[in-house]
Amino acid sequence: MSALRTPTGGRIDRSRKLRFSFDGRSFDGFAGDTLASALLANGVHLVGRSFKYHRPRGILSAGSDEPNALVAVARDAARVTPNLRATQVELYSELRAESQNRFPSLGFDIGVINDVVSPLLPAGFYYKTFKWPAWAWQRLYEPAIRAAAGLGRAPTLPDPDRYISRFAHCDVLVIGAGPAGLAAALVAADAGARVILCDEQAECGGSLLAETAATIDGWPAGDWVATTLATLAANPRVRVLPRTTAFGYFAHNMVGLNERVTDHLAAPPADLPRERLWQVRAAEVVIATGALERPLVFPNNDRPGVMLADAGRTYLLRYGVVPGRRVVIATAHDAAYRAALDLHAAGIAVPLIADLRQTATGDWPEAARAAGIRVRTGAIIATTGGRRRVAWAGVAQPDGGTIEPVPCDALLMSGGWTPSVHLFSQSRGKLRFDAEAQAFLPNLSVERERSAGACRGVFGLTAALADGAAAGEAAAKAAGHGGARAPRMAVTAKAFGGGGLLGPAAGTAAKHAFVDFQNDVTAKDIGLATREGFRSIEHVKRYTTTGMATDQGKTSNMHALGIVAAALDVPLPQVGLTTFRMPYTPVTFGSFAALSRGDLFEPLRRTPLHAQAVAAGAVFEDVGAWKRARYFPRAGEDMHAAVARECVAVRSRAGLFDGSTLGKIEIVGADAAEFLNRMYVNAWSKLGVGRCRYGILCREDGFVADDGVIGRIAADRFHVTTTTGGAARVLALMEDYLQTEWPDLDVWLTSVTEQWAVIALQGPQARDILAPFVAGIDLARAAMPHMSVVEGQVCGIPARLFRVSFTGELGFEINVPADHGPAVWQALMATGAVTPYGTEAMHLLRAEKGYIIVGQETDGTATPDDAGVGWAVARSKRDFVGKRSLARASMAAPARKQLVGLLTEDPNLVLEEGAQLVDDPTQAPPMRLLGHVTSSYYSASLGHSIALAMLSGGRARHGARLFVPMPGGAIAVQVTAPVFYDPEGARLDA
Amino acid sequence: MLLIDCPYCGKRPEIEFSYGGEAHVARPADPQALSDDAWAAYLYLRSNPKGRHAERWRHTHGCARFFNAVRDTVSDFFVTTYKVGETPPAEAWPRAAE
Numbered sequence A: 001m002s003a004l005r006t007p008t009g010g011r012i013d014r015s016r017k018l019r020f021s022f023d024g025r026s027f028d029g030f031a032g033d034t035l036a037s038a039l040l041a042n043g044v045h046l047v048g049r050s051f052k053y054h055r056p057r058g059i060l061s062a063g064s065d066e067p068n069a070l071v072a073v074a075r076d077a078a079r080v081t082p083n084l085r086a087t088q089v090e091l092y093s094e095l096r097a098e099s100q101n102r103f104p105s106l107g108f109d110i111g112v113i114n115d116v117v118s119p120l121l122p123a124g125f126y127y128k129t130f131k132w133p134a135w136a137w138q139r140l141y142e143p144a145i146r147a148a149a150g151l152g153r154a155p156t157l158p159d160p161d162r163y164i165s166r167f168a169h170c171d172v173l174v175i176g177a178g179p180a181g182l183a184a185a186l187v188a189a190d191a192g193a194r195v196i197l198c199d200e201q202a203e204c205g206g207s208l209l210a211e212t213a214a215t216i217d218g219w220p221a222g223d224w225v226a227t228t229l230a231t232l233a234a235n236p237r238v239r240v241l242p243r244t245t246a247f248g249y250f251a252h253n254m255v256g257l258n259e260r261v262t263d264h265l266a267a268p269p270a271d272l273p274r275e276r277l278w279q280v281r282a283a284e285v286v287i288a289t290g291a292l293e294r295p296l297v298f299p300n301n302d303r304p305g306v307m308l309a310d311a312g313r314t315y316l317l318r319y320g321v322v323p324g325r326r327v328v329i330a331t332a333h334d335a336a337y338r339a340a341l342d343l344h345a346a347g348i349a350v351p352l353i354a355d356l357r358q359t360a361t362g363d364w365p366e367a368a369r370a371a372g373i374r375v376r377t378g379a380i381i382a383t384t385g386g387r388r389r390v391a392w393a394g395v396a397q398p399d400g401g402t403i404e405p406v407p408c409d410a411l412l413m414s415g416g417w418t419p420s421v422h423l424f425s426q427s428r429g430k431l432r433f434d435a436e437a438q439a440f441l442p443n444l445s446v447e448r449e450r451s452a453g454a455c456r457g458v459f460g461l462t463a464a465l466a467d468g469a470a471a472g473e474a475a476a477k478a479a480g481h482g483g484a485r486a487p488r489m490a491v492t493a494k495a496f497g498g499g500g501l502l503g504p505a506a507g508t509a510a511k512h513a514f515v516d517f518q519n520d521v522t523a524k525d526i527g528l529a530t531r532e533g534f535r536s537i538e539h540v541k542r543y544t545t546t547g548m549a550t551d552q553g554k555t556s557n558m559h560a561l562g563i564v565a566a567a568l569d570v571p572l573p574q575v576g577l578t579t580f581r582m583p584y585t586p587v588t589f590g591s592f593a594a595l596s597r598g599d600l601f602e603p604l605r606r607t608p609l610h611a612q613a614v615a616a617g618a619v620f621e622d623v624g625a626w627k628r629a630r631y632f633p634r635a636g637e638d639m640h641a642a643v644a645r646e647c648v649a650v651r652s653r654a655g656l657f658d659g660s661t662l663g664k665i666e667i668v669g670a671d672a673a674e675f676l677n678r679m680y681v682n683a684w685s686k687l688g689v690g691r692c693r694y695g696i697l698c699r700e701d702g703f704v705a706d707d708g709v710i711g712r713i714a715a716d717r718f719h720v721t722t723t724t725g726g727a728a729r730v731l732a733l734m735e736d737y738l739q740t741e742w743p744d745l746d747v748w749l750t751s752v753t754e755q756w757a758v759i760a761l762q763g764p765q766a767r768d769i770l771a772p773f774v775a776g777i778d779l780a781r782a783a784m785p786h787m788s789v790v791e792g793q794v795c796g797i798p799a800r801l802f803r804v805s806f807t808g809e810l811g812f813e814i815n816v817p818a819d820h821g822p823a824v825w826q827a828l829m830a831t832g833a834v835t836p837y838g839t840e841a842m843h844l845l846r847a848e849k850g851y852i853i854v855g856q857e858t859d860g861t862a863t864p865d866d867a868g869v870g871w872a873v874a875r876s877k878r879d880f881v882g883k884r885s886l887a888r889a890s891m892a893a894p895a896r897k898q899l900v901g902l903l904t905e906d907p908n909l910v911l912e913e914g915a916q917l918v919d920d921p922t923q924a925p926p927m928r929l930l931g932h933v934t935s936s937y938y939s940a941s942l943g944h945s946i947a948l949a950m951l952s953g954g955r956a957r958h959g960a961r962l963f964v965p966m967p968g969g970a971i972a973v974q975v976t977a978p979v980f981y982d983p984e985g986a987r988l989d990a
Numbered sequence B: 001m002l003l004i005d006c007p008y009c010g011k012r013p014e015i016e017f018s019y020g021g022e023a024h025v026a027r028p029a030d031p032q033a034l035s036d037d038a039w040a041a042y043l044y045l046r047s048n049p050k051g052r053h054a055e056r057w058r059h060t061h062g063c064a065r066f067f068n069a070v071r072d073t074v075s076d077f078f079v080t081t082y083k084v085g086e087t088p089p090a091e092a093w094p095r096a097a098e
């Protein structure tokens, strides 16, 4: 057994020895150890290098507040977790851990040169130094800083583990399972409340896990914890979550919990997720997060072997590990006396308690003196010595004089306790500064929560238990479970109060006196910031980076405040307080992402004809969440060739297109036509049953919002189509007006986008190809002219057949129930007479006809008239959405951008979409811009490139010669009407 | 995440809802009779108060109904929710009495 283990005691299982490695060296520990306690048991204090100066650092704390001992734990190449606090990593067999931020090795690190030149690296160094020249930032400074900085390294392989998230509801959420939290949970559960109790540690119990003296109701503290947990476990309304950090407090009592399910296991079972993210909605919350011990600020307080007093005590009593053989205590608070007495009782030499206070009286100091421990009051630590571990503490008077070197191999310090108000503050509760406790304490609540125990300044076991019980009772009652009685617990324990020191003791040098261990910020840096004019703590924080490391200043923030307040000679609350933000401790991205990764990252929409498109060799594109067939290349074809072939097929014979993504809304009711009259710019009352109309929908500001063909299926039934991307937005807009402006209308709106498969059959042979497949439908031109709709059967399937065209050719859109789409598609393909075409060809074919695409030609500032569809506006209607805005004078200004066509003088040049139009390309920049290209293609049918554009006063400029300035020179274009193909529409009407 | 009390469904998390802007801004009965300024005021001017705000919400991923709420823009807490066409109690939204 290690000489640094106590012979008995602690909560480790001495019968289960575990082998682990740190930086490739093999060590032994016990089940129940953390990596930190196991390293200490092997005499390893040096565990990392500091961020900026690469100073050797040891283990400071025994919990989640640890700023120094950050390690990477690796299971395999993909499972490397950096920046874990060794104080929270539970030991398992064959655990592999590595130190961070050192090169080439922990013992010899060349970055230590930064420490030698530290006078050159003061606060704000980056801001002052890396300002110019600008090019140097990108090429020189940033790469160098990035290489030198950074804590751990993330693995580059995909994370192979599974993370899940869960929602939970409860009456009372208790955060923290120390004495106050356990008492609160016990009482609330007893009252009948549904309780969730969580704690970040592997074991519930908090400070009771290192409590060997006190008894509760006659039980030793450890036994009381076990009994309490057994009581809670037996209650079906209670859920206890160890290894679970409440990392964020969100609006309306939603608290985020991160449960680490398998990280502590040597062989994680495959059926368990690695982490679980809980989103708990609690009627009432009890915050029982305890308090964190503060270090003392003195020169070289960061030497390995310098540790928080209660952490040293915790290692001794909970883990059976001796933090040192000869331990000097430095303190500004009674708490360290308890640690001194426990060490002394364990047979460890405590040569000196150096108390910064002028007097030390009361139970604890008297007990220490009675035990024969030397107590020196009014003493400061002037420095420490030792190479990679503390070897002596230099004790001095505040007014200077000789330094008394006291040999030691560990130094335990206590600056007092800082209540953990992080979650209370995150809940937007207001804090107040309590001068006696020297701490910010919860004052005004915003959410339905209450703090209990040390996190609200109620210190001492007796008081914390009573406070927790009262909080549990109150929370249960507020959640509707009255009648509980907070039990009176008989406790034997000696307490100590608040107080302590914020900032360094008077007479302490500021150089190398670390405040923020993780970001390497010293008292000197903070002093410099105040001398340079920073007054607010928020500014000091950003300038010095104090409190901005991954620990968010758990051990440092109050010291920084104390230093700034003293330097400015103002009361501490006047300096302000930095904002507490989630997460309380870092949470993995895996936990937040949970199952939303890979195929589940974003929902994908496939049309009913997707498999048919795949079979036909389609190349797909993403259109919103939809996968749409873009083109169908044959062997040897690129996109250009495939699209050209598809277009020729449509223009000469027939093409088949999957239009299923079109938004579809069924509008039904006695007032359906009236509703459409009010929504769309067109007139609908006189549209006959069986007829269709191209509808334009404006927003109330008069700009085009959407368009689509609307067919009248019956007097009280319309089949409305929308753009693919606008479907949900249009329905929401319609629902808004229907529900809130015109609730008197007898109208029902139903989204039927996914109910119908839509197959567009387009081309001069479309009618002949379709004819054999229809029943009950007369396809003759006279019976079914352009812009008509009829219900009948296609391939024996009930169908709505539209005669409409987005290609300029004779065309039909066959709507059949989605599941029957594939059968119809296959039947038509089997004729051998049709060519499947994709969205790329569809875009080109419609551009040849000058048909706009809302969102491509229009950009939210185009009126129907601007977009060339002003003919659709029924000006005689009394009102419609957008009509009043269209009546504004500026909406008819002649200089508005209007839809035009463009033909390049070089027929093979294809313009870039988005390119600008000017009349004189030789003018000096900034040029006067007249408009921009909205759509641009090479038209194989026309043997010429074509483009659509929005051009200022465009309709009056037909025939004008303009230019598109490009990096390679200006391109000359001729302005034309936007219809390039079959302007008379003879082919449509065939 | 806010917890919103849909008057039709009960309390549901915020992700089920979409925000609909200020409530009780009725579309004018005859927009054509309005001056440009009056129409622009209807389109664009909102009260944006610090404090209690009557606003529209839609339970999009639920019953899909629009409803109204009074929310305190300082605390982000809801004072009340109520159906379209209803008036909130004066103690919930003092402007209702104006």
Ligand SMILES: [Zn+2]
Pocket (backbone or CB within 6 Å): B006, B007, B008, B009, B010, B059, B062, B063, B064, B065
């Ligand atoms: Zn609802």
